[in-house]
Amino acid sequence: MMVPHDTNHKGLKWQASDRKYIGQRKPDIILVPKEVNDNVKWGDIVSTVEIKYKQSNDLLNDAILQLADTAALVLHHQINRQWFPCMSLLGTNLRMHVFTRGGSLHTEPLDIEKNVSLFTKVLNYFTEERGKMHGYDESFTLGRDSVTTLWWPGSEKGLQKPYELIGKLFLSTGAYPPHIKYCVHLTEFDC
Secondary structure, three states, X not given: OOOOOOOOOOOEEEEEOOOOOEOOEOOOXXXXXXXXXXXXXXXXXXXXXXXXXXXXXXXXXXXXXXXXXXXXXXXXXXXXXXXXEEEEEEOOEEEEEEEEOOOEEEOOOEXXXXXXXXXXXXXXXXXXXXXXXXXXXXXXXXXXXHXXXXXXXXXXXXXXXXXXXXXXXXXXXXXXXOHHHHHHHHHOXXX
């Protein structure tokens, strides 16, 4: 089991994954802490960007499927994540996506050529923000030997109770699990 990402890092950096595999996936651009070396693991990833050469519905669907897959892996390996914010860039259209353990949200496209100022603000938000706005749950920490400390918001840190982490209660499969296509086909016919 992965140790949750440390939100007290020394800053973040965008880096092209150079088509290197992380597990068996190859995200286009990843956001990781500056101290992470070339050996990136799913537990290190703060966000990703999927890039397609032009805007089209088919490529948008491909990008969303790839981001959903990435989000599922990040949420699986970072148990202290409540959601995973990420982006897709199709031609000059930038979209932001947020994947939770139960679904996803997607913004309307932002044309980065027509609105450079807002594009800069979006990138700055992703690189400058810490912790909670990236979806990290700050109500618990994971220490050595998988001992988890939980506390209710507003409670004193001295009153925290340690728990032994024995497994996950829920594993997200992303927004588009494979069986969805079959369910759609089944609903098209009268039974």
